[in-house]
Amino acid sequence: MKIGILIETALNQLKQTNLGVISAACQDGANELFALMFAGAVENHQEILQSYGINKIVTISITGADVDRSPELKARAIIGTMDALKLDALLGISSTDGRDLLARIAAQLDAPLALDCVGVDVAAATVIKSQFSGKTLARIKLWGTPFICGLRPNVIPPKIFPVAAETIPYQIAQEDTRRLQIRSIKKTADEEIDLTEAEIIISAGRPIEAAENFKILKDCAKELGAAVGASRAAVDSGFAPHSMQVGQTGKTVSPKLYIACGISGSVQHFAGMKGSKVIVAVNTDPDAPIFSKCDYGIRGDLFEVVPALTEALKKQRGSENNP
Amino acid sequence: MQIYVCVKQVPDTAASITLLGPREYDDTVKFVMNPFDEFAVEQAIQVREQTGTGEVVVVTVGRESATSMVRTALAMGADRGILVIADIRQLDSIATGRALQQAIAQDGSPDLIITGKQSVDSEGMQIPYRLAAAFNMPIVNEVIRFLLENETVSVEREIGGGIREAIDLTLPCVIGATKGLNEPRYTRLPEIMKARTKELKKIDINELKLAPAAGKLELLELFPEPERGQAVMLQGSVQEMTLQLIDLLKNNEQIL
Numbered sequence: 001m002k003i004g005i006l007i008e009t010a011l012n013q014l015k016q017t018n019l020g021v022i023s024a025a026c027q028d029g030a031n032e033l034f035a036l037m038f039a040g041a042v043e044n045h046q047e048i049l050q051s052y053g054i055n056k057i058v059t060i061s062i063t064g065a066d067v068d069r070s071p072e073l074k075a076r077a078i079i080g081t082m083d084a085l086k087l088d089a090l091l092g093i094s095s096t097d098g099r100d101l102l103a104r105i106a107a108q109l110d111a112p113l114a115l116d117c118v119g120v121d122v123a124a125a126t127v128i129k130s131q132f133s134g135k136t137l138a139r140i141k142l143w144g145t146p147f148i149c150g151l152r153p154n155v156i157p158p159k160i161f162p163v164a165a166e167t168i169p170y171q172i173a174q175e176d177t178r179r180l181q182i183r184s185i186k187k188t189a190d191e192e193i194d195l196t197e198a199e200i201i202i203s204a205g206r207p208i209e210a211a212e213n214f215k216i217l218k219d220c221a222k223e224l225g226a227a228v229g230a231s232r233a234a235v236d237s238g239f240a241p242h243s244m245q246v247g248q249t250g251k252t253v254s255p256k257l258y259i260a261c262g263i264s265g266s267v268q269h270f271a272g273m274k275g276s277k278v279i280v281a282v283n284t285d286p287d288a289p290i291f292s293k294c295d296y297g298i299r300g301d302l303f304e305v306v307p308a309l310t311e312a313l314k315k316q317r318g319s320e321n322n323p
Numbered sequence: 324m325q326i327y328v329c330v331k332q333v334p335d336t337a338a339s340i341t342l343l344g345p346r347e348y349d350d351t352v353k354f355v356m357n358p359f360d361e362f363a364v365e366q367a368i369q370v371r372e373q374t375g376t377g378e379v380v381v382v383t384v385g386r387e388s389a390t391s392m393v394r395t396a397l398a399m400g401a402d403r404g405i406l407v408i409a410d411i412r413q414l415d416s417i418a419t420g421r422a423l424q425q426a427i428a429q430d431g432s433p434d435l436i437i438t439g440k441q442s443v444d445s446e447g448m449q450i451p452y453r454l455a456a457a458f459n460m461p462i463v464n465e466v467i468r469f470l471l472e473n474e475t476v477s478v479e480r481e482i483g484g485g486i487r488e489a490i491d492l493t494l495p496c497v498i499g500a501t502k503g504l505n506e507p508r509y510t511r512l513p514e515i516m517k518a519r520t521k522e523l524k525k526i527d528i529n530e531l532k533l534a535p536a537a538g539k540l541e542l543l544e545l546f547p548e549p550e551r552g553q554a555v556m557l558q559g560s561v562q563e564m565t566l567q568l569i570d571l572l573k574n575n576e577q578i579l
Contacts, residue, residue: 110456110537113447180492180493297556298568
C-alpha cells in the first residue's frame with residue numbers, strides 16, 4: 001500500500017507525535033510511506049524520518065497563493081499531491097490542526113474519515129476510536145480509497161525502522177479565492193504546551209478556589225514539563241478559561257501521566273482523560289469516585305500535596321545536576 | 324438571512340453507556356441535544372436578532388423521538404424545524420452529512436449554516452466539513468468568537484497552547500460551534516408553549532432520494548475501554564507520599 005503521512009511541524013521542528021503515526025503506517029516495511037510536508041517548514045528532517053521508515057519525503061510548495069493564510073488551500077495542495085502519487089491512505093495526527101486539515105481533505109474527496117483514533121490496521125482499513133466521549137471504543141471499517149485516519153497523539157509508540165528516504169519536491173499552482181483567510185494568529189494565554197498533545201498534564205477541580213491559585217499547578221507543571229488542565233467545575237466557576245477544560249465538553253487528552261488534583265472524577269471528566277496511560281489522583285475525600293479509577297491515589301489537600309511535589313522534584317533535579 | 328442549524332439528539336453526557344451486543348447499546352437512557360449544538364442554535368438566533376430579518380431553521384436526522392429536541396431548539400427561538408426520520412444507527416457520517424445537505428438544499432438557499440463542532444456520541448468530527456464541501460462553502464470549525472459585518476464573518480478558534488486564530492470568511496459559509504462561543508439561553512414556559520405551534524416538518528430519509536456514496540464507515544463492534552486495576556493508595560506524610568509517587572513514576576512507570 002502507498003500511505004501518505006501528513007507531517008506536522010511546530011516552531012520549525014518536526015513534532016515528536018508524528019513518529020507514532022509513521023510507525024502505525026509502517027507495519028515493518030510492508031507499505032511504502034510518503035511523508036507529506038510543506039517546503040521550508042523544517043530542516044534536517046530527512047535523518048529522523050528515514051529512521052522511522054519513511055521512503056519518500058514529499059515537500060509541497062505552492063505558487064500563486066499564500067498557503068499559510070488558508071487551510072483550504074493547504075487541503076487542496078495535499079489532495080493534488082495525493083492524486084499525483086495515487087495514495088491508498090492518508091494518516092495524520094488528530095491534533096487541532098490535524099483534525100481540521102484531515103476533515104477538509106476527506107470532505108473534498110468524499111472519502112471515509114475517522115478522527116481521534118487510538119489504533120489503526122492499515123492493511124485491513126480498520127480503526128479503533130472512542131465513541132460516546134470515551135465511554136466505549138468502536139472498531140470501524142473504512143470502505144473506500146483513499147481512506148483517511150487521524151490518530152490521537154501519543155497512543156502509538158514510535159518504532160525505529162531505518163530505510164533510505166528520497167526527497168521529491170512537488171510544486172502546485174493555486175489560485176486563492178480569498179473566501180477564507182487567516183487574519184492573525186495570537187497568543188492569548190501563557191500556556192506553553194497544547195493539552196491535547198501534552199505528555200504530562202496536571203489539572204485541578206473546583207477546590208482550587210481561585211484563578212490565581214493555579215500558580216501552584218503551574219509551578220509544578222514547570223518541574224514536570226507538563227501542561228495545566230482544569231475540570232468543568234473549575235472552568236464554570238471562572239477559575240480557568242475553557243481552553244484548559246478537560247472532559248466531554250472540553251478537550252480529550254491522552255498523556256502518559258495525568259495528575260488530577262481535587263477532581264472527584266465525574267463520568268464527563270473521565271470521558272476526556274481516561275485514555276491517559278497513568279492516572280494519579282489527589283483528593284481529600286476518600287470516597288471520591290476518581291480513587292476507584294486511577295493508578296495511584298494520594299489522600300490529601302492539593303494545597304499541601306502539589307507544592308510538596310514541586311519541592312521534591314526541584315530537589316531531585318538539583319541533586320541530579322550536582323551529583 | 325436564511326440560517327440553518329444542524330443538531331443531533333445524543334445520550335445525556337451524564338448517562339452511562341451499557342453495551343448490549345457487538346454493535347448495540349442500551350438506548351433507554353435519557354437523550355438530549357448534543358451539547359455543542361446548543362451553542363450553534365444560540366448563535367443562529369443571535370444572528371437573526373442582530374440582522375432583524377430572515378429565519379432560523381433547525382435540521383436534524385434522527386428517530387421520531389428527536390421531535391422533543393427540535394421543540395427545545397424552537398423554544399430557544401428557532402423559527403421552524405425539519406426532522407429527517409431515519410434509524411441513525413444505520414447511518415455513518417457520510418450518509419448523515421448527505422441527508423442534512425439534501426434536507427437543507429430542498430428547503431431553501433442557506434446564507435449561513437451552523438453546527439456543533441462534533442457530536443458527543445459518534446464523535447465523527449466531520450459533519451460541518453462535509454456540509455461545506457457539498458455546498459461549496461468555506462468552513463471554520465471549533466469557533467469561539469463570531470462577528471458578522473457587511474457580508475463578512477469574522478471568527479476566532481483556539482488551536483491549542485493558548486494560541487488563537489482569527490479568520491475571515493465570506494457568506495455563505497459553514498461554522499462549527501464550540502463551548503465558549505456564547506451562553507445558550509434557557510427556555511421558559513411561554514416559549515415552550517409557543518414552540519408547540521411552530522412548524523416542524525418530518526421527512527422520511529428515503530424521500531430525500533440520496534445518491535449512493537462511494538465511501539462508507541462500517542461499525543464492526545463496540546467494546547468497553549479496558550478497566551484499570553485497583554489503585555495503589557499511597558501512605559504516610561505528605562512529603563513521604565510525594566517521594567513515593569516520584570519513585571513509582573520513575574522506576575515502575577518509566578515516565579519521569
